[in-house]
Each structure stands twice: as C-alpha cells, then as structure tokens.
Amino acid sequence: MKRLKVLLVDDEEELVAPLIERLKLRDYEAVGVLDGAEAIEMVKEREFDVVVLDVKMPGLGGLEVMRQIKAVRPDLAIILLTGRGSSKESDIGIEQGAYDYLIKPIDIKDLIRKMNDAVAASRDGGQHE
Numbered sequence: 001m002k003r004l005k006v007l008l009v010d011d012e013e014e015l016v017a018p019l020i021e022r023l024k025l026r027d028y029e030a031v032g033v034l035d036g037a038e039a040i041e042m043v044k045e046r047e048f049d050v051v052v053l054d055v056k057m058p059g060l061g062g063l064e065v066m067r068q069i070k071a072v073r074p075d076l077a078i079i080l081l082t083g084r085g086s087s088k089e090s091d092i093g094i095e096q097g098a099y100d101y102l103i104k105p106i107d108i109k110d111l112i113r114k115m116n117d118a119v120a121a122s123r124d125g126g127q128h129e
Contacts, residue, residue: 004119005047008032009039009065010054010081015104022108036060040068043076049119050077052111055089063093070097077118081106
C-alpha cells in the first residue's frame with residue numbers, strides 16, 4: 001500500500017510540528033501549514049490523500065477553508081479538528097462534506113484510524129457511514 005499524503009492545518013504550531021513527526025515515524029508523508037490560505041494553496045499545488053483541518057483559526061476559518069478545498073478537489077478526504085464544546089461547527093462541516101471530526105487533544109491512534117477510514121471512503125466514492 002502506498003504511503004498516505006497528509007496535510008495538517010492548524011494555527012497552533014505546538015500541535016502541528018509534533019503530529020507531523022509522529023505521522024512520519026509511522027510512514028505517512030505529512031506536511032503542515034499554520035493558516036487556511038496556505039492550506040488552499042498547498043492543495044492546488046500538491047496531491048494529498050487527506051487533510052486534517054482545524055475548525056477554529058484566525059483569518060480563514062476551517063469551514064471556509066474546507067469549502068474552498070472542496071471546490072478545487074471535491075473528492076479529497078477532510079477530517080476536522082475541534083476543541084471541546086465546539087462540535088456544532090464540526091457537525092456543519094460534516095453536512096458540507098467533511099468525513100468526520102476529532103476533538104483535541106488528539107490521540108494519534110484515533111487520528112490514524114480516522115485518516116485511513118476517510119481515504120478508503122473517498123476512494124470508494126462514499127461518505128462516513
């Protein structure tokens with residue numbers, strides 16, 4: 001199986017950097033950006049299998065970033081990240097095409113399982129069950 005290419009988008013560098021390292025140790029191709037505009041540009045320039053996207057970010061929020069990514073790459077799997085107590089936006093995101101969401105702090109095993117499920121679903125042309 002080929003290595004999954006992951007784009008991690010979160011304005012908290014202290015979350016992004018260690019997650020990228022942990023994913024690379026598990027043989028994922030992982031890159032991270034700290035804002036939504038940069039994420040949109042990355043998706044336009046490079047191929048990814050899955051985007052892990054924070055809902056709450058300064059500037060372009062996660063839901064708007066997701067809409068713009070889906071306009072460019074409608075089949076790209078997206079998993080939203082949310083803080084405790086703000087799952088309403090994540091529910092809206094799922095209605096608008098996100099595969100699912102995770103609540104911070106993230107457990108790496110949950111993230112990997114969800115990324116693999118999301119990519120499999122996007123390749124099958126389906127959504128989360």
